[in-house]
Amino acid sequence: MSVAKISVSIPDSLAGFIEKYRKKRGMGRSQVFEEVVKLLRSRELETAYREAGSKSDKAWESTVSDGLGDETW
Numbered sequence: 001m002s003v004a005k006i007s008v009s010i011p012d013s014l015a016g017f018i019e020k021y022r023k024k025r026g027m028g029r030s031q032v033f034e035e036v037v038k039l040l041r042s043r044e045l046e047t048a049y050r051e052a053g054s055k056s057d058k059a060w061e062s063t064v065s066d067g068l069g070d071e072t073w
Contacts, residue, residue, distance in 0.1 A: 008033075 010018075022032045 018029060018032055021027075022029060027035075
């Protein structure tokens with residue numbers, strides 16, 4: 001797996017939180033940041049899916065309302 005090395009600057013309070021978090025879980029700093037980025041990506045995807053699902057598709061609406069929903073199987 002290819003990796004990128006990144007240097008970041010964060011407030012001392014967040015750095016302290018990261019240190020406590022990683023030590024409590026036996027993780028390295030890189031693992032903590034990887035977990036954070038994955039959560040951010042997941043949140044972005046969730047938002048995109050929600051927005052895409054909220055858009056109305058006129059062709060789908062006409063298909064759904066063609067009477068097939070009234071049939072008994």
